[in-house]
Amino acid sequence: MDKRGSRRKSAARKDGASRAAADEPQSRVKFWMRRLVIWGGALAVLVALFVGLAVVFAARSMPGYYQLKATQTAQTIVVRARDGTEIVELGPSYGKWLTSDEIPQVMKDAMISVEDRRYYSHFGIDPYGLVRAVYTAATGDRRVSATSTITQQLARNVFLNNNRSLDRKLREAVLAMALEAKFSKEQILELYLNKVYFGGGAYGVDSASRKFFSHPATELSTAEAAIIAGLVKAPSRYSPTADVNAAVGRASVVLRLMKEQGRIPADATVDPSAVKLKEEAGQNSVRYFTDWALPQLDLLLPETFEPIEVWTTLDVGMQRAATASIKSNTPDGAQGALVSMDRDGAVLALIGGTDYIQTNYNRATDARRQPGSSWKLFVYLAALEAGYTPDDRVVDTPVSINGWSPRNSSGRNVGEIDLRTAFAYSINTVAAQLGNEVGFGTVASMARRFGITTEINTYPSMVLGTNEVRLIDMTRAFAAVSAGGNSVEPYGILKVETTDGDLLYEHERNTRSTQLVPDYVAAGITDLLQTAVATGTGRAADIGRPVAGKTGTTSSNKDGYFVGFSSGITTGVWMGRDDNVRVGGLQGGTAPARAFAAYMRYAVKDRPVEQFDTDLQLPEWQLEPDDEYMLGDPEDYYFIDEQGNLIEPGTSDAPREDPFGDEFDRTLEGDRPRQPVPGQRPPQQPQQPPQPQQPPRGVDGAPQAIGDDFLNEATGARRDQRP
Incomplete structure (x- = not known):
């Protein structure tokens, strides 16, 4: 019995030990869980206390209700041209202040439905909406909506700015x-x-109702309320005066949300497209310019709500001329855009479309379209930097690069030509060969160097302008060529002052301009660009004074481009359809070039005629003398026969031995005199040095079969090493 009892006690001890060992990890987990809960709770209490104190302090220091009613935080901006002429006044338009009882209930319901469905249940921030936004963002769902409540939007509009920073969101x-x-x-x-902004300078529902529907907000219908409520998300994009279809589409979203939330009957029939909009007089195309320039104020100025006056780079006369040239030359059904800038980057005129009221989409600064052959600017810049000159011979012949076989627009190949002619007539096969030789990555780097900001692929076809670019970027690139190869930064604001005359900002002349390419490359590409207008595809851009530029046409005539410069002004023109459909007869050398010429005749009329600097001062590494210059006329060479006897020069019936062989003959054949390009000076041939009339003699006085010059050249000796 004692043994059995002893065994039972021993087993009990072992069992207890095993249970204790099993419970030990659980007890540790419970221990740390308790600590985590305690610490987390303490941290939450501290955060809540801190937030509570911050809220109490903010509430106590916050203006009263009537003070907020009387405070208008929107800013009035007077925009002036470069000569001080007022071109537009932008800023708030306030209608009648409506009390809560005067605002139609349907307007309240529409706004709450689309902006803050849990408005009446949250305490200023919406925890559920915040958690949902974080979750959807973490799971990659792109249908994330804004998390700011109506109260947060009011706080931002009244007390803060629109900077998207964590500090601003916390405040x-x-x-x-x-x-x-x-x-x-x-x-x-x-x-x-x-107080909320509804676009077009309208602040508040009453101002918006009067602006868009010609009646006070107290008379708003359900469809009109839906249109107004839909504007808050993006006033410019959904403005009914700018894009009726966009406004109606957004209003339909608001109405659907109102039905889902039970704010209007599910079977209610509301047609926002039937709403009668207020007729508005056509706005000046200046708005395309101000839409581009004024957002720069957020970066240039400290936060301020006081009225300001903005002096811009815009030239009123040039803007009118640009508007007229685009309207009169753009094909029916197509859109046109124009950017014109001075040699320092000051934007003198900017047109983003044929009609700002029809569509305020800015095709000059926002649209990405293919530039066609105007992209060859970067191909030839890379080739010139790699050592080519405008007079170098190239061959227009069928070519295939990695299965890609470009064709010329004429369908023909003309054989051997010089680089100048190939560029002037925009020969695709030559551009393809040059791009392949210098490297498509090199061409892309050159485009980046000259200010192209959009994505660039390096497929072989990129040399023909298949990458999508912005017109303002292409104009900037050509302006850099006009500036002698120095970088140009477009800008639109000269200075900003308060209405009291206090200077808030003044543009400083760019002293950090970077030389993008050597002078000889800039001179060479200017030579090519001038030829393209004088005798090539850009002849329609001629204005009676030196013009340098390049045309561009994309496949099926979907885009037409012309970019060029004269007398320090660089102008780019694009034409095409927004839906990218073919435009019959549209080529860069037709309507875009004619619009360029019509505008530039006015733009340069008060400027002196400037001749282009196309004198190529080549670097030393490119100044190697060619063989024919060094060796003289091939007929004057000295040869020896099989027995080693000297053969006199000019003896045509004697057997001759060519010391350089067939390769040298091919070199001479390739260097035969070039055919001059129409309208261009024929290249000057170097004068031949006098040839010896008698066989040269060595230091011992014996006759030499071949002179020292020939020997030095044949053995690779440098000329400056000769005695």
């Missing part, structure tokens, strides 16, 4: 909770609907 959240703590939901909604 926005604190201020939103302070607003909720200090004011009622109806007061907050009233403030919001009377």
